[in-house]
Amino acid sequence: MTKRPRKPPTPLLIDENAPLQSRPVKRRDPKQPHLPFDPMPDRVEPCLALLKSKPPQGDEWSYEIKWDGYRLAVHIEPTGVRIITRGGHDWTHRFPAIADAAKALGPTTMILDGEAVVLDEQGRSDFGLLQNSLGASGKAGGKLPSRNSILYAFDLLYLDGHDLRGLEYAARRHLLEDALDEQTGAIRISEELEADPDDFLAHACRLGLEGIIAKHRDRPYRSGRTGDWLKIKCIQSDSFAIIGYEPSTALPGAIASLLLGGRYRDGYKYVGSVGTGFKHDVARSLKKQLDKLKTKLPPVRVPGKNLVLTAPALVAEIEYRAWTNDGKLRHPSFKGLRDPEDLSETFRLPD
Template identity: 60%
Template sequence: RLAIHVEPGRVRILTRGGHDWTDRFPTIANEATDFGTTMILDGEAVVLDEQGKSSFGALQRALGGRGGHRRADEAIFYAFDLLYFDGHDLTKLDLTERRQILDGLLVDHAGVIRLSEEVEADGDELLAAACAHGLEGIIAKNREQPYRSGRTGDWIKVKCVQSDSFFIVGYEPSAVAHGGIRNLFLAAYKGNDLIYVGNVGTGFNERDATRLRKDLDKLKTSRAPIAFKQRGVVWVQPTLIAEIEYRAWTDDGKLRHASYKGLRERQDNADVYRLPQ
């Protein structure tokens, strides 16, 4: 998520946290200078995969991974709102009016700064179509509201959620988290081996986490059941199978935005997710 601030002779690309990433997106910055007027574009930088879909993993690689400092020359910018234009503050206008101005600015613009597609449709049908095409989900916005920063309820993100079963192979204890569990460490099958697929630290309530901690402590083992090293982890025998919701897989084979939904009532190893060989 980025905001592009365009002024005569100057462009700044700011992250949602206020960091100046102009040097990280030089191609986008260079194109923004050609508009020749003052504006603030609200949108998102993406890197597209071979099917033309935005790829979080590809964007991560372009930026050099977590903590990296590469220049993402291959990134493009999809603008979905216009907050300031030609000396005028547009935030008091409703979304319909702001989009009309943005459409007029970008509808015929070809380059790395592009107009995001706006679709008027039945929400359930559109979400089903987005999920069927492997997209992350949809954003629904109130057309009659002015621009207000933050999660105000004027817009909502509806995700295409995936859910699968994974072994719990360890946990990271905590003195303050629910039930004394900060994170669960998860594994899936790859052939006959167990492979680490990430951890999960959300979705617990205190009662379930306390019960889970007691069950896990009965399964403690001194030897990690996966080829993974990290200090402070209490390893357990791969016996308990958890149902995990997640948004996607990262390029290095880890669950993205995972959330714990509970233990499988049937602890059947055949239910555990199998990674492709």
């Protein structure tokens, strides 16, 4: 069987001065699939991890470290980069190193889901260090850019015109690893670890980490706390509104403890006080900030004397061991202030 003779080369390939001419565009064959581009969403409500006491078992689950920082969505768009918080605020200017690293990933368009952290000397994420880098505990009032923060990316929601949220997590993870092949710089992959989940959790707790995350490999990306993602903590940590303080009698111009409230129905409910976890300079800074928020109409009634009650405008990140039978935090410790713009992080009590 003989081969068909090759067509002679077009004038364009043999004569660089020949004029460019296009052929008439043919109609699309109706039998061929249509592959329209998906518009990039302005914002994606994040998938949240459901708290469990033990990690799930089975090959359908993947496991990684639980990072202690700020949840961010990094939008890499044709017009630039936007960094959006869990509450929907644009914090691009607050994370310049992450923004620069995102720009370097272009001209690809994508949405990365991840956690911004600052690492301590042992390589552990430290929420207090992150807050200090953002100026949350100082005179700047939480308005400094964090230049030493890192984004650990753990999901890819959009890539080059395609919305990936309908894909199963395993496929999204594969695309994420292809998109981020570097493990240095301000954007890194939150690594999956192949290990027995009970042993992994125990090891994480021994290292002083916050806990681990388990993700179902076969599920799409669904906003909210659906149970597709689970968090198992070594120690409890949540955000509570500051509704007042007890002045210090030993340290002039400082607080002795903070009064805390959780969201309850349409208001707040008192969940106890915290008197550990802050140094002298932080105790003085907190008093100055809270004195500007004094109110004669507190959100809840708090038992005790010599207390200063305030509007619930500041949110504190608190570590604690458990809950008492009367709904108070057991062994709480102050970790740092959350940004006032991010009040959506405040812990909500069940009805």
